[in-house]
Amino acid sequence: MEVIDVIISGMINGSVYALMAVGLTLVYGVSKVFNFAYGSFYSLGGYLAFSILSFKIFGGYVTVLVLAVPALLLFGYVVERAIVAPLRRWSSWEVKVMMLTLGLALLMDNLFQITYGARVKSLPVIVEGSLTVGPVIVSWQDIAIFVLSVSGMFAFRWVLNNTWVGLAVQAVAQNPNGAQIVGIPRDKIFAATFAISTVMVGLGGILLSQKYFVSPNQGWDILVKAWVITAFGGMGSIRGSLYAAFIMGMLEAFVGWMFGLTWVQFALFGVLLATLAIRPQGLMGKWG
Amino acid sequence: MDGKRRILIMAVVFGLVALLPIFFGGSKVIMHILIMCLIWSVVASCWDLIMGFAGIFSFGQVAFFVIGAYASAIFSLRLGVPPIISTFLAGAVAAAVGVLVALPCLRLKGAYVALVTFAVHMILAPFLKSNMGRAIGTGGAQGLLTIPPISLFGYTFQNAEPIPFFYLTLVVAVICSLIIILVIMSHWGTAFLTLKDSEDFARALGVSALRYKLMVFALTSFLTGMIGGFYGHYVGMLSTRMLGIDLFVTLMIMLVIGGVGQYPGAVLGAFFTVTINEMLAPVGSYRPLILGAMVLILVLALPDGVVGLIRSLFNLGGRGARAGGRMK
Numbered sequence: 161m162e163v164i165d166v167i168i169s170g171m172i173n174g175s176v177y178a179l180m181a182v183g184l185t186l187v188y189g190v191s192k193v194f195n196f197a198y199g200s201f202y203s204l205g206g207y208l209a210f211s212i213l214s215f216k217i218f219g220g221y222v223t224v225l226v227l228a229v230p231a232l233l234l235f236g237y238v239v240e241r242a243i244v245a246p247l248r249r250w251s252s253w254e255v256k257v258m259m260l261t262l263g264l265a266l267l268m269d270n271l272f273q274i275t276y277g278a279r280v281k282s283l284p285v286i287v288e289g290s291l292t293v294g295p296v297i298v299s300w301q302d303i304a305i306f307v308l309s310v311s312g313m314f315a316f317r318w319v320l321n322n323t324w325v326g327l328a329v330q331a332v333a334q335n336p337n338g339a340q341i342v343g344i345p346r347d348k349i350f351a352a353t354f355a356i357s358t359v360m361v362g363l364g365g366i367l368l369s370q371k372y373f374v375s376p377n378q379g380w381d382i383l384v385k386a387w388v389i390t391a392f393g394g395m396g397s398i399r400g401s402l403y404a405a406f407i408m409g410m411l412e413a414f415v416g417w418m419f420g421l422t423w424v425q426f427a428l429f430g431v432l433l434a435t436l437a438i439r440p441q442g443l444m445g446k447w448g
Numbered sequence: 449m450d451g452k453r454r455i456l457i458m459a460v461v462f463g464l465v466a467l468l469p470i471f472f473g474g475s476k477v478i479m480h481i482l483i484m485c486l487i488w489s490v491v492a493s494c495w496d497l498i499m500g501f502a503g504i505f506s507f508g509q510v511a512f513f514v515i516g517a518y519a520s521a522i523f524s525l526r527l528g529v530p531p532i533i534s535t536f537l538a539g540a541v542a543a544a545v546g547v548l549v550a551l552p553c554l555r556l557k558g559a560y561v562a563l564v565t566f567a568v569h570m571i572l573a574p575f576l577k578s579n580m581g582r583a584i585g586t587g588g589a590q591g592l593l594t595i596p597p598i599s600l601f602g603y604t605f606q607n608a609e610p611i612p613f614f615y616l617t618l619v620v621a622v623i624c625s626l627i628i629i630l631v632i633m634s635h636w637g638t639a640f641l642t643l644k645d646s647e648d649f650a651r652a653l654g655v656s657a658l659r660y661k662l663m664v665f666a667l668t669s670f671l672t673g674m675i676g677g678f679y680g681h682y683v684g685m686l687s688t689r690m691l692g693i694d695l696f697v698t699l700m701i702m703l704v705i706g707g708v709g710q711y712p713g714a715v716l717g718a719f720f721t722v723t724i725n726e727m728l729a730p731v732g733s734y735r736p737l738i739l740g741a742m743v744l745i746l747v748l749a750l751p752d753g754v755v756g757l758i759r760s761l762f763n764l765g766g767r768g769a770r771a772g773g774r775m776k
């Protein structure tokens with residue numbers, strides 16, 4: 161029953177990719193920021209979990225989530241306010257933001273390397289053991305990752321639809337100037353969006369690092385994956401990213417299973433080119 | 449800044465550089481740095497042409513450089529093409545790849561172009577290392593060694609003899625710079641300025657965005673690939689380590705220092721950055737850290753680069769100053 165294992169693996173990776181791609185598309189949709197350091201934020205999540213767990217404190221991953229989510233939120237907010245926001249008043253600031261975040265990524269990756277060393281670090285699993293249903297064996301860890309990332313998505317949906325910040329984010333996404341006119345602090349919302357996306361990708365880092373370890377330069381792979389998913393789903397479309405993430409998770413699992421892991425990157429690239437050639441706005445995106 | 453002033457600045461810069469071997473000719477290290485400065489000045493100028501003037505957010509500049517380097521090395525190693533011809537073939541290969549990449553993404557908005565070109569960069573290293581890459585002679589993970597040096601009229605430019613190679617590089621760099629200046633001064637330059645300021649208006653005037661952008665993509669990837677091939681024959685070995693993110697950021701620093709769309713700025717930025725980069729060699733593993741921090745500081749402190757800073761200090765006018773200046 162290897163096929164079922166592949167499908168399960170695709171579902172689990174897809175759920176985490178969904179979390180990360182939605183964060184990315186949110187930032188781009190709201191503030192037009194192309195964040196090259198997104199992959200390094202992923203590593204940051206992994207290293208945060210590693211550091212917190214290395215103290216062997218009470219609570220394990222519960223403590224990690226309690227500590228890491230506010231830390232990531234704060235980190236994202238400060239990064240946006242301190243280094244991205246000042247660029248907005250310059251012309252062609254988009255390209256300057258790209259350059260800046262590329263520099264930030266290099267800086268962060270090397271800080272990780274100096275602090276934690278170049279060798280990969282492994283995180284303990286959330287729960288041990290596995291569940292056997294007939295011929296299929298699923299580890300509880302995989303189930304936990306899936307449940308956590310899906311609840312992360314629901315939490316995000318709740319924030320977006322039921323809190324003042326979430327509604328303000330939607331307003332700014334629809335019309336930044338209009339939002340400002342009705343008294344929404346646009347710049348703070350840009351920063352809040354960035355902070356939320358940092359939490360989402362950082363959570364992705366915490367969840368996936370148990371399966372794939374933590375290393376200083378791993379983020380680039382995640383950056384490209386998240387961007388490809390976002391482009392495939394449609395830039396700025398949250399629902400599109402969600403579907404695209406699961407499709408890409410499946411595609412990745414099947415290509416890796418049938419042709420080997422090297423082909424996964426080529427397959428992702430092929431999907432990207434095909435999407436842009438046939439339907440440039442992505443699955444559910446719209447221009448603008 | 450008009451074309452004449454650009455040519456004047458370039459003539460002064462290259463004239464001064466041409467005199468440097470008189471003072472430093474004895475030091476192989478300094479000559480090597482100068483050759484690297486010239487090579488990277490071409491790459492940075494091409495990037496400035498495509499990003500600063502044409503307004504295309506191409507992040508595949510290092511990828512085209514590496515494609516050119518590998519192509520030229522493979523032509524000369526496998527097919528026995530003389531290096532002086534294979535560098536041009538490498539340019540053609542890079543240009544072909546450039547057009548292939550440009551075709552799907554030029555109809556798209558800025559960030560998508562950055563995504564696709566950066567994806568090309570990210571996928572190049574796995575490709576060169578894979579079995580497919582090995583089949584066309586990239587040497588896999590080990591890379592290529594023993595790339596033959598360039599010979600011209602029976603003279604072989606060995607990298608142990610830096611002074612002749614330096615002047616060869618200077619000639620190539622001057623030719624490339626002239627081409628770039630001519631493009632900026634020609635109606636291409638005007639078309640790009642119009643396209644960047646208002647694409648709809650430019651289209652209404654009958655300026656074909658796609659055609660001009662494809663041509664500039666082809667031209668810059670040709671020049672970049674050619675100078676990449678040139679680089680390969682100079683250093684004699686290649687590996688996929690060049691595709692690491694630190695080289696990419698180093699190239700970006702050249703543009704950040706020089707200022708995007710402030711043309712001779714990129715050349716000055718390249719000289720600056722290569723020299724600083726070589727001076728940072730003793731700090732070893734901290735070098736990328738310092739480079740990353742430099743980007744943050746420079747982008748925040750000098751949004752128009754050193755050239756923009758100098759210009760605003762002396763309040764020199766010209767359209768370039770406004771193109772990169774503060775909004776509203």
